[in-house]
Amino acid sequence: MGYKLKVEEFNKGLQELSKKYKIYAPKVFEGQGKFSDTDIVRYGEVSKIEEIEFNKKSNFSYKEVLLPITQTLFFFTEEEIKEPNVDEKSILIFLRSCDMHSLRRIDDIYLRNKFEDSYYKKLREKAKFVLIGCEKSFENCFCVSMGTNKTDEYNVYVKQEGNEVYLDIKDEEFESLFNNLDREPLEVIPDFALDNKIKVNIPDNLDLNIVKSKVWDEYSERCIACGRCNFVCPTCTCFTMQDLFYKDNGKVGERRRVWASCQVDGYTDMAGGHSFRKEKGQRMRFKVLHKIYDYEKRWGYHMCVGCGRCDDACPEYISFSNCVKKLEKAMDEVK
Template sequence: MGYQLSRRALADAFKSWSGTYDVYAPTVFAGTGRFSETDVIRYGKVTDPADIVWDARSDYSFKEILIPVCQVLFYFTEHSVQESEFPKKGAIIFLRSCDLHAVKRLDYMFLQNGPEDYYYKTLRDKVKFVVMGCDHTFDGCFCVSMGTNVSTNYDAAVNFKDGMYYVDCPDEILAAALKNHAEGTCDVTADHVEKDDVEVHIPDNLTSAIAKSSIWDEYDKRCIKCGRCTLACPTCTCWSMQDIFYTENGKAGERRRVQTSCMFDDYTLVAGGGCFRQKAGERMRFKVLHKVLDFKKRAGFQMCVGCGRCDAICPEYISLTHCINEKLPQGMKEVLENGQ
């Protein structure tokens, strides 16, 4: 059984949840876009369903809620260490089906790929996910090709039509508030896309030998190594540690975990000033093969979820979908002809 709610009724449900949870959803941040006086759609706290953007894909993903761009892990002095405080409330995150599939990738990286990450798990255990139904595809999306267009393991799912919200809610805690404020009941199935305008076909014969192909040289001239693609990606999880000292003697300060990227200069910097993969093409190769080859070998499923954000945000119009569909087959043909 699902629930039918008006904007005001769902806002009342938000208020009922607010004692325990903050609600995060894609919303417009006016005047903070990439260009002067342009807007950006990213995740923020919302108290009114009217503030949630339904008719466009967010420029950035939900992942900053689970893995903040800059997260203080602990504070230290000469004689003591004190853990930083976590948010007192849990989080309810409104997200698309592809992004919910991205959570599976984050869970693998932080909870299954070695010892559990304490900081991620502490936040993860306090989160509930609400799928936003997609009744149409967005420009550059290829979730159908990646098998991420349908999700069923949600806490709730919402379709927004003609000013009304239709909610399926398996989670009992969330359902209690919805039941109190609903204006009717109905059967609800989360909307999902069955065909995208863009299709992606990962070559069946793709192997690591493609790393020796010349296809990557093109990106030396085009990519500016800004890292926007990886910061917008919901499945990129790389980070670095930074110690910030409060005093000159270096005995008091804080340790931070800061998001970084394989596209940045300092990502492979080692002692002595050595830096691996200095060329942009080498970094593009590392990123692409991790998304569609290396990760699957270890985890059993593709890392990329087909959200299309990387293509949309790149200032040089570099397309991951074009790389997969055109460059990878070309590269495999080249290495096979060369006997590599």
């Protein structure tokens, strides 16, 4: 059902929801940008609609809500192991269409990839999603090319125009909650970006011969292996393990998993001193082909959702979309 209501009424709804849900949305963190005295847009808890940033793309994706950057898996003593308690509150996340599509990719990896990850599942089962529309494309987005610019998989759609909020509610729980507010029924259709300035075309003849191309050599010179592209990506899910031992008892501590990046030095290090993909161009090749080749072979759709955050974040101005555009000529090279 679609509705129009005043900002004040919507905030009453958020206040009521906050009794059961932790509410996360893109918001402006002042002075915390990558340069001094600059801001950054990333996900944080909100309590009213005025805190939500609707007009800018978040620099980081929502994934850190469901996949914490650092997550304790269990505590250990000399005699027992105990998993940490999970917050009883459910989770409500405001996100855009591309991120809604990325959620399906994360579910593939953590819930449908041979076994279920219980730590992810505990958070995922508690989560519901509010869709934010995109009236127009943001810089570096290519979601239309990736088919992720539209979605109907949301619990609520929300749009703010001045002092009015427009809702499309699909969830019975939220429908009953907003029934108690002063609202006006009307049809609400989500806004979706229908065109991007950036367009990519993944070659139909793309195959593993592409690894022989010289196109990857460029990135050995340009990439500095910082891993930013992975950390802002809504579909990158790799992590490493850390055991933390407490100072007062070296046999007591906790095991954590921490985000990792296939682009950084040491990611492929193995016992005995072996390491793979030492050249940064080889790492770029691995990332690109995982996003737009082998993942599709298994799941039937590409891993990349075209949000463009990797291009936004790269300090060396390396463009993932431009790399994909080069693959058609690269395939001609290796035939």
